[in-house]
Amino acid sequence: MIRCLFTLLAVFMGFCSFGLYSCGHGEAAAGPLLQTYVDMMNNKLYTLDIVHEQDNNGQKTSTHDVYVVSGDSVYEKRFNNFNGNEFAYEVLYIGDKRYDLSHYSTMEKGKRKFFSKKIEYITGSPFRFSNTITAYFLGALFQTNTIGSCIVYSGSGEENIRGKLLQYEEYVPENNMIPQRGRYYFDQGKLVAFIAIQSFELEGKKINNRNIITFKQFIPEVDESLLTIPENIKQIEVRAVVIGNHQIGTEGSISYD
Structure with missing residues (x-):
């Protein structure tokens, strides 16, 4: 194997x-x-x-992939099925910021609902379709x-x-x-x-x-609600841990109060 x-x-x-x-x-x-x-x-x-x-x-x-693209804003959702095991993740790119939405929001009746009042993002991570x-x-x-x-x-x-x-x-x-x-x-x-x-x-x-x-x-056509984060959600920058050109994790945070 x-x-x-x-x-x-x-x-x-x-x-x-x-x-x-x-x-x-x-x-x-x-x-x-x-x-x-x-x-x-x-x-x-x-x-x-x-x-x-x-x-x-x-x-x-x-895999089941959804991409919603409007300029430099990209919503990506992937459903994977590997040997009978399924999992999904959601990511939103706005300019050079990448938001991993899977831990902060959910979809209800086709609309995004945030269950956290703060959300993390990583800078310097623009969406590149050629990397998919x-x-x-x-x-x-x-x-x-x-x-x-x-x-x-x-x-x-x-x-x-x-x-x-x-x-x-x-x-x-x-x-x-x-x-x-x-x-x-x-x-x-x-x-x-x-x-x-x-x-x-x-x-x-x-x-x-x-x-x-x-x-x-x-x-x-696009659903703009998938490409925006509500104004009442606090945004927190997280530093990326990078080896070479590959991100292997994150560390710490910078809070904007």
């Missing part, structure tokens, strides 16, 4: 390294159907609600960073998915260095799914990875 995890990690890190360091600097050309969604992300005003299912050589995981796992698999949506320039539009067509004929646009890695094929699927122009398939050999073993992302919602 441990060897399997290290193998998967090695594969993922290899993919990330290619994405970050081996790509050209030109922009990836999006197909005509996907361009609307690329523009939406670049305009930084949208709600993205997706379910990401992974099958890495038989090891299955799934989602960015690596939805590369064609990210034309403004090096991840996006790794993916090139290769063509379009139609495919029968579960009895329904859907249009698709296909994207492949630049220079074809990674054996991956990814398709964005559209139902009457609406983006509904993305499927990426990797098949290759590693240390003499065949590796078959499949990623399916279902778009539950992807619209140029």
Whole structure:
């Protein structure tokens, strides 16, 4: 089991390294159907609600991610399911401040309710979509960073998915260095799914990875209540403990009375 995890990690890190360091600097050309969604992300005003299912050589995981973006304010919520264990966290980014909301608030009937009169934040932690796992698999949506320039539009067509004929646009890695094929699927122009398939050999073993992302919602609208903290909530800055470029914890606090 441990060897399997290290193998998967090695594969993922290899993919990330290619994405970050081996790509050209030109922009990836999006197909005509996907361009609307690329523009939406670049305009930084949208709600993205997706379910990401992974099958890495038989090891299955799934995550449910929600991103609400308005300029430099980003609300992120993730539900993880790993081997039957579920957990969730919520984070709000406002400029260079990061608020970990999971310990301070809850959602009731679609609206945020704070059960604490003070909330901590860490400075110097702006949201970077290119650092999320989602960015690596939805590369064609990210034309403004090096991840996006790794993916090139290769063509379009139609495919029968579960009895329904859907249009698709296909994207492949630049220079074809990674054996991956990814398709964005559209139902009457609406983006509904993305499927990426990797098949290759590693240390003499065949590796078959499949990623399916279902778009539950992807619209140029936001719920502003998710992006604000009530005025009567006291804000406390917490210092981050960092080793290299990685935050490993927090210490102390600075109270603004």
